Amino acid sequence: MSNYTPRVAIITGGAQGLGRSIALQLAKDGVDVAVNDLASKQELLSEVVREIQGIGRRGIAIPADVTSEDEVKGMIKRVADEMGSVDIMIANAGIARLSLLIETSVEELESVLAVNVRGVFLCYKHAAIQMIEEGHGGRIIGASSLAGKEGFTNAMSYCASKFAVRGITQTAAKELKASHITVNCYAPGFIRTPMTTIGPGTAEENLQSIKEKYESPQAEVGEPQSVASVVSFLCKPEAHFITGQSFNICGTTRVD
Numbered sequence: 001m002s003n004y005t006p007r008v009a010i011i012t013g014g015a016q017g018l019g020r021s022i023a024l025q026l027a028k029d030g031v032d033v034a035v036n037d038l039a040s041k042q043e044l045l046s047e048v049v050r051e052i053q054g055i056g057r058r059g060i061a062i063p064a065d066v067t068s069e070d071e072v073k074g075m076i077k078r079v080a081d082e083m084g085s086v087d088i089m090i091a092n093a094g095i096a097r098l099s100l101l102i103e104t105s106v107e108e109l110e111s112v113l114a115v116n117v118r119g120v121f122l123c124y125k126h127a128a129i130q131m132i133e134e135g136h137g138g139r140i141i142g143a144s145s146l147a148g149k150e151g152f153t154n155a156m157s158y159c160a161s162k163f164a165v166r167g168i169t170q171t172a173a174k175e176l177k178a179s180h181i182t183v184n185c186y187a188p189g190f191i192r193t194p195m196t197t198i199g200p201g202t203a204e205e206n207l208q209s210i211k212e213k214y215e216s217p218q219a220e221v222g223e224p225q226s227v228a229s230v231v232s233f234l235c236k237p238e239a240h241f242i243t244g245q246s247f248n249i250c251g252t253t254r255v256d
């Protein structure tokens with residue numbers, strides 16, 4: 001039997017959007033939280049840490065680039081040393097680039113795969129090594145997408161990367177079962193975050209324009225808390241029998 005207890009979580013890409021909501025939800029659940037993002041997001045990161053501390057939990061900011069194996073290893077070691085353990089890894093950091101297949105450059109494809117696939121792989125790998133060493137089981141959760149279940153116009157690189165997250169998740173779930181580590185991912189549709197609302201127009205105009213570029217103009221739009229609530233449940237001890245899954249969080253945008 002696992003003696004998994006959700007005490008300490010790492011969340012990558014946690015300065016804003018889904019990562020920030022997940023960090024605050026886990027803090028409300030009684031978990032201490034290390035929040036990662038790029039060094040350029042230091043100010044936002046510090047704000048999230050202050051919010052975590054305001055909830056009454058320990059929070060630390062860890063600037064690091066998840067595409068670098070050394071930086072991911074350093075991040076996990078620092079959390080284990082300073083916070084006592086690594087019980088939960090949320091490999092949330094991701095980027096999106098929009099272009100048609102025939103206009104996508106190799107550089108664009110590789111930049112998306114670097115963050116969304118290599119970054120997720122490195123976070124899963126080194127969190128799993130740490131959790132196995134600590135010997136108490138754990139939770140690893142990654143960011144896939146509805147774009148990891150079907151292709152969308154203008155989103156070849158992004159779709160390829162999010163399909164890959166599901167493959168990594170399913171494999172890791174089987175390999176880490178004996179170590180009492182569950183591995184799942186979330187597959188949101190359109191959620192209102194900086195990723196879907198930043199652009200030249202108002203937030204609503206930008207969201208609509210992104211939906212149109214994906215040829216999904218009627219898609220329902222959700223809020224980050226819906227994703228944070230699913231993650232919160234998956235991190236609880238009673239979710240031990242759920243692994244290898246990817247959860248649609250998208251209203252009726254896709255039902256299956």
Ligand SMILES: NC(=O)c1ccc[n+]([C@@H]2O[C@H](COP(=O)([O-])OP(=O)(O)OC[C@H]3O[C@@H](n4cnc5c(N)ncnc54)[C@H](O)[C@@H]3O)[C@@H](O)[C@H]2O)c1
Nearest residue numbers: 013017018038065066093094143145188190191193194195
């Ligand atoms: N918002 C949506 O509609 C939606 C839908 C499906 C999946 N997702 C996925 O959920 C995750 C979070 O999305 P979001 O909407 O909050 O995006 P966002 O752009 O608002 O936030 C992502 C964060 O990741 C960080 N990041 C990027 N590259 C990084 C790197 N190399 N190292 C560390 N941090 C890095 C960014 O700085 C940013 O703060 C992403 O993986 C995204 O692909 C989002």
